[in-house]
Structures are given as C-alpha cells and as structure tokens.
Amino acid sequence: MAKDVQFRQDGKIGFLDFPRDVIAQTRESAYAAYNQLSVSKVEIVAMNFETSDYLNSAGIGLVISLVEDANRAGRRVFAYGLSSHYRKLFSMVGLTERLSLVTNEQAMRDKLNPPPPPEEPKKEETKS
C-alpha cells in the first residue's frame, strides 16, 4: 500500500490522494504532490482521505499547512473520505473554516457543479 501522497488532475481539480497513515513522514510526499498541483495551475484542491485510517497530530498539522498554502493561492479546498472522528478533529483545529468537508468525490463535484434544478412542471395557461 502506498505510503506517499499521490497527485492527479482532472481539469481544474487537482487531487491529493492521502495514504493510510497520515503522519509526519507523509510531509515530504505531500508537498511534492502539492508542488505538482501548483504547477498545474489547478483551481480546486481535492484532499482524498478515503484510504486513510490514521491521522495523528503531525498529519493533521500537515493538512493545515497545505490548506493554508492553497488558500493563499486562492485555491478552493475540499476534503472527503474522513471518518466522523477525524472530521471532528478537523473541526476542532479550525480546518472546517478553510476547507469544505464532503463525504466523497462526487459530493465535491456536485458542490462544484451543482446539478441543474429539476425543471418545474409547466403551468397550463388559463383564458380569461
């Protein structure tokens, strides 16, 4: 299982796929991935924690650093795949003020591109 943060891009979205343990040692690969993201001039940063089951304080600190950097670059940040416990921790450290927590990628996309509202049934015209 990969221990490093992977980068992938989809249009304006740059994905950072976090490994199982997000710890201090993750920092190097995380920044390497983030640099790619910067070069790609993505506008959206998507932090994928779907495979992560252990984030310690160092890992959360890493996320804070990345988010603050992305915010300064004017990028919007999403995070998804987190358990309720880590979402609680994200909230405790104030990350939820700087990123959008969503349940999954689709939720993110939906938030970025909200589906068009369902068309309202046309009302019949009445004669007067």
Add this chain to the structure above:
Amino acid sequence: MRKYAIIPYINTVFIYFLGSSVLERRFPVFIAAGLGVLLIVALIGVVTLFASGVIGRTVLDQFKVQQLQIGTSVAQQAEAYFNGLSFEIISLASSPEIQGIGTSQTPQAIAAIEANIERAGRQNTVQSVTRFDFRGRPRYAWPSQFNVLIEQGEEYPFAIPPELLEQTAEGGIIELPTQIYRFTLEGQARPDYLLITPVEARTGNTEYLVYELNLEDIFSQDLNLNEFVDSESGQLWILDNEGTLLYQARAEGETISDVREAFTATTLQNILAEGESVSRTYDPSGNERIAAIAPVQVSGYSFILMLSQDTNEASNLVANDIQLISAMAIGTIILISLLSLFGVRRLVHETSRRRAEASAQRTARALLEVSRALNSSLDLQTVLDRILIELQKLIPFYSASILLLNERGLLEVATHLGEDSEAHAQTTFLATEARAAREVIARGHPVIIQDTNNDERWTPLPGSDIKSWMGLPLRVFERSVGVLNVNGHEIDIFSTQDVELAEAFSDQASVALQNARLHDMEVKRIEQELTVARGIQTSLLPTEPPNIPELEIAFTSLAARQVSGDYFQIIPLPDRQLGIFIGDVSGKGMPAALIMAVITTALRDEINRHRYPGELLNALNERLLDRLLQNQMNSALIAALFDPISYEFTIANAGMVQPYVRAEDGMWDFVDVGGYPLGSTQQAHYNTKSLQLQPGKAMVLFSDGIVEAMNRRGEFFGFERLEQLLNKVASDATAESILKEIVEAVDKHLDEEVAQDDITVMVLRPLQTERPTLSPITGSKLPAEFPNGKELLDEDDSLTLIAEDEPAKKPSIFHHLDFSTGTENYSMPRQNVELFLPSTLGFEKVARNAAEAIAREMGFTEDRIDDLKTAVAEACMNAIEHGNLQDRSSAVTVLLSAAPGHLQIRVEDRGRQSIPDPLPAPGTSAPDRGWGLFFIQSLMDEVEITRLPEGGNLVKMTIYLGKTEGDMSESEPTSDASEWVDEAD
C-alpha cells in the same frame, strides 16, 4: 651529676707524671710515655757512640784531609812563588841591558838588575845576580861585591853547571829552560840554589843570567811557612829532590833523619813523579806523627814539603772536639728530651682530652643509635627487647632483664637477655622480693651493687651467678614503672663510666618505653573507634541482597583497613525498580568512612527526586561538592537503575571502574560509561547509558581494588586477568559462583600479600521468571508493519515483540496483562495493562490498539474509543519523539488501568525534554505544530501532566464510561494544547 664510689676498672692505671695531678689513663698512654723516655735515653747513647766513634773517626780523617789540603796549598804557593821568580828573571834576561855585552853597557845592566830586584823586593831572597857568557865566565854581577870579584878576577863562588856549558860552549842560540840548580860550595853545609835562565846575547850566543837564591828567607819570609805550623807539635820540612833538608820550621831538636822514616826514597820519587800529596804516619821517637807530604815542582826542580803533627796532639784535639760535640749533643738531647717530655706531658693531656672527647662522641653516637633503634618501633614488647639488645652493645653484661610494675604493683619480668635464662623462669616478684629493684623504683635513681655476696639488699636468684648488679629506673611521665637490671659475672665490674652510660641509656629507653605505651594506648583507642566506625559503616551497607525474582545479586566488600572507603547500596524504588550503587571514597580509614556515610545519606535522599542515574549523580555532585572539596576528598560512584519489567539497566558513572557485561555469546566486555568522581569539579556532568540485560547475560560492578590488587612481585591483578577469568565462567554460573571465582582469583593472585585497597564486587544476573500470558489480547490489532511478532529492534536491544503463537516464551512488551487473577509476584492492581514501548515512532499504534481493545472490552462507544485511540497515540508519540528523543534504548511506559467506570492511561517517558509549563497555544510557533496535547486535553475527560521527581514526564489521562461525545465539551483542557519544547531552550 650523681657521684658513686669509684672502683678502678681493671684496665685502668694511675700515672704520676712530672708532678702533675694524678691522671687516670689506660695502658697505651703510659706505654707511649715510657717508650718515649727509653727512646730518648737510647738516642743519647747512640749520639754518644756516634760522637766517640763515627764522628771521632771522621774528625781524625778530616784532620788528615785538612792537613793534606794545607800541605798542598803551601806547596802550590811555593810553586807560584818560584814561577813568579822565574818570570822575573826571564823578563830581566830579555831586557836590552842584559842582552848587551859591551863593557860600557855593564853599569846599565847592573843598574837594571838592581832596579828589578828592588822593584820586586828581592833584596833578601836573591843573594846575587850574575851575568855569565856562553863559556861560563861571569861578565858582571850584582851586588857590587860580587862584581868586584869579577873585575878583580877572583874565583867566583858558583859556576854554570857543566851540562849547560856543554850545550852553549860552541856558540849560537840554544833553546834552554829556566831552571833551578843545586850548587854546593866547598866547606858549606847547605847547598846554594841557582835560578839560571838563558840570555840571547847580542853576540848571537846563548849566555846566562843567574839568581843566587836564599831559600831559607824565601820559605820563612816570602812564603811565611811558619804560619802553617800553629799547633804545639806541628812541624814543617822542605827537602830537595835528593832528600836534602832545605828548611824546617818548629822542629827543634829533630834532625832530618828523624823524618826520613816518613817516606822512603821510593815514596819520595813516587810523590815527585805523580805530583800528588799523600798522608803518612811515622814514629820518629816513640811519638807517632801524622804527616802531609806535598811536592813543589818549579823550573825543572822539585822540592818536598811536609807538614806533620803529633798524633796524640791530633787525637787530643779530636777528643776535645768529641767532648765538645758530645757535650753539645748531650745538651741538645737534654734540651730535646726536656721539650719532648714536656711534649709528652702535653701529649698525654691532649690524648686524654681527645680520648675523653672521642669517648663522649662514641657514647653520644651510641646513644643516638640506641635512640633510633629503640624508637624504630612503637610495639611495646619489641621496644623492650631492643632495649636489652642495644644495651649489650654499650655495656657488655652477663645478663640483663627488664622488670615492669603490673597493675597490682608486682614486678614482672617483661624481657630477659643473657646466659642465665633459666634463672628468669620466675616471671613475677612479690613485694618482699627483688628489694634492690624496688629501691631503684622507690628512689628513681640507679643502684649499684658491686658485690652481691656482701650486700644485704641483694636476693640471690636461683640458677644465676650474678656477682655484681646495676639497677636503672625506667620512667614514664616522671614515674618509675620498671627497672632495667644489668648483671655482672664478676664483682666490681661496673665503672663510673659504665654507670653514667647505663643511666643515659635508661633515659633513652624510658623515652622509647613511654612512646610505646602511648602508642599502645592510642592504638587501643583507635581500634575502639574503628570498631565503632566499622559497626556504623556495616549498618549502612546491605547485608543481604533483596529478593527480586528477575535479578540475582551477589556482593562482597573486603576492607583493606578496618574501615573501608568502598561502599555499596541496593535501594528498592517505586515500580519495583532497583537502585544499585558502588562507590569508593578517596582515602581509607575513618575519614573515608565518615564521607561514605554522608554520601550514603545524600544518595538515599536524592534518589527520591532523581531516579535516573545521570541526574542522580549530577544532583549528588552539586550537593556534596563543597564538602568534598573542603575535605580534599572525592568519591567515585557508579549508579545503576534496574527495571525488572524491561530488564533495562540505566547506568551513569562518576569515576568508578567501568562495569563488565556478559553478552549472549558468553564473552565479557566493559560498558563504556564514565565521568569525573563526585567532588572533583563543578563542571562534572553525567550521562546515562541504557542497556538491556536479558536472562543469560550478567553484569559485574567492582571497585578498583580488584584490578589494582598487587602481589609481592609488584604485579597488578589487572583487567586482562579479570576478563580472562570472566570469559571462562560458565554461562549458567550463578551470581554467587561468579563472585566467588573473582574473589578467589584475586586472593590467589595476592598470594597472602595484604590487599592495598578495599575490594568490592557486585555481580548482577537477570533471571527468567514466569510471566502472565497474553490471552486477553489475543487477536488484538498489532501494527500491520510488525505482523506475528516480527522483531522490532536490533538484536542488541533485546526487546522483541511477542508472537501470537508463542505467548509466554519470550519477554513481552505486553507485560502484566491479567484481568482475571493477576500475579502473586506483582503488586500492581488488577486489570492493568503495562506496556513498554521502544522509542520508535510507529509503536504508538501498539498502545493505541491496546487501549482500543481494553476500552472495547469495557464497553466504551466507538466514538469514545476513537477519542481514546487518538489521545493515547498522541501521548505515546510525544513521549517517543520528545520525552525520549527517539532513543530506542529508552522505553515509554504505558499503563492502562481499567477500573469500574473509567479507564486511566499513564504514559511515562524518561524526560529528555520537559513539557513546558504553561503550555503555549497550539499553532503558535507554526500552524501545523502543537496539536498533540491539544487533542489529548480536548478528547479525554481528565488530563494531568506531571514532571516526575526522577526526571520523566507523566501524562495521565482518564476517560469515563457513560460520558457521551456531547459530554466531552464539558471537559475543559487543563492547559492550552501546545507543542513540546526542547528542555535546552
């Protein structure tokens, strides 16, 4: 100085010398003086004999020589006179007046002759001067009466000898010598003597000029020969070469026939032929005479000159000389003798003085040596024995002994030396016995008994033949405590000198005795003090090793002196840890023991605040530095902390020998840990070394007395021997047997030599114990990286993770997990889980999972379990990363205590870095830092952060059952979460 009856020593005599006071001297001086007198007398005799014999003969011979010298001298004067006369006549013969032959020139010639005679003053010695022609006819003459004879044609009184005329009669110049001729006129008793010299006349012929000599006047007036005959019997004779007497002086009544005996014709001819003077004795008329005969050779003619003297007169003269010489010699000898005798007297005095000085010096030296010898030991019996040995060197005795008063006032024989040892079988004398000795003690002065048979004070000693006795008091602090007995085998054996010497000796002996007694008292006092001190010291040292199942301990401490400078302590600590200490105070004896007691007290106090060895030694050094420096002492100390759960030894060393550890391969090696002794410097800083010693390994702590144990060959036991010994020790050898082997090896090395330093050894041997099984957590989530007991650490760390299928064969990091029955050997409460985590990041997951398992067992909700897991992980991670600085040899202790209604988690580290107080807000130094403690405090119901006395950090967290996530918000963090801060900052 005290006076005693003087009995002359057998080798002493009295000398009355030149009226001086009586001198007490030994034979050699008297003999020297006598020999000196005899020598002087002998000298007088020798000198007299020399004067009468050798000197007499020498003087007589000298007379002969002198007579010869005078004779020879007179002869030489005569020769000189006649040679001068010949020179005058030759000069005259060469003058023109004489060489001319004209008749008219005759007056000038005669005038010239007369002038010449007058100028030379020869009027009396030259009777006439005549000029002859070559045929012997006189031409003219001086004085005028002779010329008248010529002019008148009368017969001339003498003529030219025919042998000359034969040469010149034919005419011409003939070479002729100037010669003296004897000429005898008819009817004349004495011959005349003519001195004839040739004249080269102007006629071309050799003619003659003749001096007619008056020899008697020549000898008596011109040569004044009578002056040489100044003695009463002295005579002078002059004969011509034919033995005709020409002159005699002071030979009245004697004729030439009287002296002819002095020399025969042969002798005369020999003398004339050889021209040497001779000495002869002759006896002309019953009176022997001594004569010196000397030749006088002039102008082809010879005379004989003889000086003679009566032998008796010469002998008398010699005798007079001898008498004079003898008188002078005797006078001189007497004078010398007087001076010599005076010198001898002075010599005797000087010798006496020098003898006295030398004797005093010898005595002083002897007493000095005695003093040195006596004071070379402070052992009482040795001193007593030496007193007699040294006394014997000064005063030869038949026997000697020392009696000392005992506590009952009885005299006891303390020591004895001499031939009558059997007589001293009696060792104690009653008050009624040894009266003389008691008198010595009572008076405090010596007592002399020169004849024991006639002195009522003397009590005969059976088996002894003591004829004379001298008792000398032995005093200690001015009080007589005993008697020095000196026994003689003859009566009157002790001289004044002996008594004085013995008294001086007894004073020295008393001083030595006093010193020995003082020393004896001091030794007893010190022994008592040391006994007390040893008791105190022993009470401070462990007597039995503590009963720790995980560790076998054996120790011994052997003091080089009664009180040792080595010390050791084994102090039980909380959590069943054990503090182990071995120290060595500089110096030995009481001071070292007192310092040891101080250090032990400080050690037992400081360990309550500083459990970890490095910090403990730093604290001890700071606390004891001033006191140790003040006493110019220091102390080596090695401190070890043993954890029976992890088998971890943490060690710090302040100047002790590095301990030895046996590795699993059975080989021993030292542990590289060291530092300055306590009390050496304020800058000393001690670091802690950690090592795991699992069963099968062992450790030896020891003082330097082991390796520095030196045998009589000067060889140290040394590290090499120790290592060789340890490497031979069986791997399963008990601590006790290892200790025994070490001590025996050192003992054998010493080979009965006394160890110079204290020897302390402690052997520590970890033991395998039965551990509780891990069944309650079987199947718990182990980190995925370490499946099934994969080794976590290097082999040296000896800490392994137990495999699930080998639950009890190896020590586990999951100790004491026993929810059901617990373990009798342990005092921990039930339902505890204690973890020892290596300080490696990642192991926090082990604790996290263990906490999860327990919490789940206890019935916590999943949310709370998640909170617990995060808090436990964060606490462990901080302990690993900051508290222990990821030192893999330092463990993080995690104790999970399950109790009804709550779960308490204690996470403890070694405190390499301290948690700051107060905690800064998270994200202060950097946005991504400082969240760990924030989570802990936020997620746990109770959090307590403590700095332990021994230096570690303790994070104690509690989570309660029944509390919901919603309740969590009610729990306020005790402090703002923050990051770890380096203690150095």
